[in-house]
Amino acid sequence: MAHNQLNALYSDLVRAFDARPSDLQTCGSLLSKLKIGLMEAGLLLPQGEPNLQDLVIARDILEIGAFWSIRTRDVPSFDRYFSQLQTFYTDFSSTLPPSKREYPIRGLNLIRLLTQNRIADFHSTLESLPLPAEAVSENPYLSHPINLERWLMEGSYSKVWNAREEAPVEEYKFFVDYLMSTIRNEIASCEEAAYESLPLDDAKTLLFFTSQSDLLTFAQNRGWQVNLTEKTITFSRKTEEQTEIPKDKLIARSLAYARELEQIV
Amino acid sequence: MPDVEKPTNGDKKDVKKPEARTPPPPTQEIKTNILLLERAVATLEPRFTHRVLRSLAALRKRIDNKVLRTAIEEAYPKDSQSKKSLLAWLPSVDDAMDVETTALPPTKASPIPEPVPEADIYLRLLILHHLLTKPETYSKAIDLAQETIHKMQALNRRSMDPIAAKIWFAVERAYELGGELADARPLFLAAQRSAALRHDDETQASLINRLLRSYLHYSLYDQADKLVAKTTFPASAGNPQFARYHYFLGRIRAVQLNYTDAHTNLQQAIRRSPPPKVAPGFYQTVHKLFVIVELLMGDIPDRSLFRHPVLQKALHAYFEIVKAVRTGSLSQFQTTLAKHAAQFEADKTYTLVARLRQNVIKTGIRRLSLSYSRISLRDICVKLHLDSEEDAEYIVGKAIRDGVIEGRIVHEKGWMECGSQKGAYGPEVSEVFSRRIGYCLELHNQSVKAMRYPLNAHRKELAAAEGARERERELAKEIQDGDLDDEDIGGEF
Numbered sequence: 184m185a186h187n188q189l190n191a192l193y194s195d196l197v198r199a200f201d202a203r204p205s206d207l208q209t210c211g212s213l214l215s216k217l218k219i220g221l222m223e224a225g226l227l228l229p230q231g232e233p234n235l236q237d238l239v240i241a242r243d244i245l246e247i248g249a250f251w252s253i254r255t256r257d258v259p260s261f262d263r264y265f266s267q268l269q270t271f272y273t274d275f276s277s278t279l280p281p282s283k284r285e286y287p288i289r290g291l292n293l294i295r296l297l298t299q300n301r302i303a304d305f306h307s308t309l310e311s312l313p314l315p316a317e318a319v320s321e322n323p324y325l326s327h328p329i330n331l332e333r334w335l336m337e338g339s340y341s342k343v344w345n346a347r348e349e350a351p352v353e354e355y356k357f358f359v360d361y362l363m364s365t366i367r368n369e370i371a372s373c374e375e376a377a378y379e380s381l382p383l384d385d386a387k388t389l390l391f392f393t394s395q396s397d398l399l400t401f402a403q404n405r406g407w408q409v410n411l412t413e414k415t416i417t418f419s420r421k422t423e424e425q426t427e428i429p430k431d432k433l434i435a436r437s438l439a440y441a442r443e444l445e446q447i448v
Numbered sequence: 449m450p451d452v453e454k455p456t457n458g459d460k461k462d463v464k465k466p467e468a469r470t471p472p473p474p475t476q477e478i479k480t481n482i483l484l485l486e487r488a489v490a491t492l493e494p495r496f497t498h499r500v501l502r503s504l505a506a507l508r509k510r511i512d513n514k515v516l517r518t519a520i521e522e523a524y525p526k527d528s529q530s531k532k533s534l535l536a537w538l539p540s541v542d543d544a545m546d547v548e549t550t551a552l553p554p555t556k557a558s559p560i561p562e563p564v565p566e567a568d569i570y571l572r573l574l575i576l577h578h579l580l581t582k583p584e585t586y587s588k589a590i591d592l593a594q595e596t597i598h599k600m601q602a603l604n605r606r607s608m609d610p611i612a613a614k615i616w617f618a619v620e621r622a623y624e625l626g627g628e629l630a631d632a633r634p635l636f637l638a639a640q641r642s643a644a645l646r647h648d649d650e651t652q653a654s655l656i657n658r659l660l661r662s663y664l665h666y667s668l669y670d671q672a673d674k675l676v677a678k679t680t681f682p683a684s685a686g687n688p689q690f691a692r693y694h695y696f697l698g699r700i701r702a703v704q705l706n707y708t709d710a711h712t713n714l715q716q717a718i719r720r721s722p723p724p725k726v727a728p729g730f731y732q733t734v735h736k737l738f739v740i741v742e743l744l745m746g747d748i749p750d751r752s753l754f755r756h757p758v759l760q761k762a763l764h765a766y767f768e769i770v771k772a773v774r775t776g777s778l779s780q781f782q783t784t785l786a787k788h789a790a791q792f793e794a795d796k797t798y799t800l801v802a803r804l805r806q807n808v809i810k811t812g813i814r815r816l817s818l819s820y821s822r823i824s825l826r827d828i829c830v831k832l833h834l835d836s837e838e839d840a841e842y843i844v845g846k847a848i849r850d851g852v853i854e855g856r857i858v859h860e861k862g863w864m865e866c867g868s869q870k871g872a873y874g875p876e877v878s879e880v881f882s883r884r885i886g887y888c889l890e891l892h893n894q895s896v897k898a899m900r901y902p903l904n905a906h907r908k909e910l911a912a913a914e915g916a917r918e919r920e921r922e923l924a925k926e927i928q929d930g931d932l933d934d935e936d937i938g939g940e941f
Contacts, residue, residue: 303704307670307703311668317789337809338839339842341838342839373842373849376849377857378845381859382860385859389842
């Protein structure tokens, strides 16, 4: 694909993306054409010493692609765009001018890891951010997922709930639904352990439900006993079963010791 | 053969004795080291090479341009090619040359044969270390490093492997000080591949550590983790390499929230590290991480650790954090974290320390659950400096689910009732016990494996046994023949 053709497609993409509301369908078809173009120009995974201006455009296209994937609710596609962007963010960080979309995208990636409950990946990604700790906590795009993670780990679920509307970028809200179902399940498992029974109304507020029917379906899915006349939920306690003596294990272990001792003496 | 063996054994002792008391002048030491290297090559015995390398750390501090120049002049014949290339790396000092020419004559009398290539590489290693002492020669060091690597790979001698491992260390150092550590990575990766193919354990161990260090320096934990998963660290590697490897592994695991593994690895790193007085830097760095990992696991490190003379000062900030976590006070924790942020940042432990927040809360709740049988959520909120009662309820609920405390929440009355602690005796006791026994047995087996036996010593025993059998057979024969009576036997024994 010729260079100027690529440029034309790029400006089409920017126009389609910047339109309010953005033309997602056109963006999608333009993006797939552009990606082929980038590959032919050797810019998708840049090697050697390509032109700076070309690199900036390539990065721009991929960034738009990342946002586009979120808007079309395609998380695996976001994942792919993000890994392609990694090269631009890490290897060319010293030569390229910084992108204003870099941190929103990094933050989105963090939230994605959080909603998929990949906490270990979340932390290694956090560790590899090229920023000092203070700058990270001052960066609104990054501090949002970091705070969410901290509250989730502590158990301050109401803070997570309250922060759901404070997303620094529109795209963050896409993950809120995922996040809410994650928290609800977390809270539910805590309630099962911590309460014997709970009034229906309180359960509703604790689980952030707005209507009683939602709560009832949720309770049904988790197998809670709902008493509608007394308006309470009773949690079935797992009765502590008698701990058995692990005979086989003990025998195997003693034999292993005997064998080792035999070797020593 | 015995004729040759005897004198060498003799002078080995001679060399060793003065070394123990006062170190010989560096030139002399380099000379004997070159002799040792030659012997290592001649006898195919890596032991001598290891001995040479053991003295490296001490020797490194005592060399300068003049020492190196003299050593090279003396080791090589007059117009040797490698001598010229070696000397080219040292600044030419004219008056030093004059001293040399006057000092040289006695050695000139007997022509010296060209030493083995190992000696050449060894001298290059010394020059490299010397160049790394001054910032203005860093770029020169990188050039020398590259040339040495090419030379080493072209020669491709197995007897050179132990020195090669050290060369790689110096190469990394050169790149790191030159600020181009990332550029050296492809070099290391390629070398690591060929080292693995050649079963060159020492170089492989050294290179894996170089790579991990380089990854962690740039916080590339994913890549480091993949490298660890794809390579096997050679079991025969030396203790210093193992200590480093365990430290890097501990770091990676800690970041991945796998604290149990991190703890084991760091413990191994501490056990395998050189004595604290010899390598205080490593000892301190490992302990910093170790303290944090222990806290993250919910344990409180020993108080005595912070009184250790080497650690006391370096671990001060960590001691304060431990105190905050122990008392379970969130506000104290936050102020300590803010106060020592710069240090944690420099130690690359800031994010790990920040993770401790939840542990502080957990400790706080546990303390409350032990001291009260019933406490209102409002009081919990006040005592732990939480933001709202609502939060307190969720947090306590989570603590109960995670098994931090035994108890339940009574929502209508707004309090927490604490159950009695479970008895500590159960299957888990035998679990812990068996883990400890397993460790002891492993230690025993490892030490049996690590024992070294003198080469060919069993021959003598075999010969003795053979002789005894021979005598016995003769004796039996004689008895059979009836030539010998009982008294004779008694006399003989």
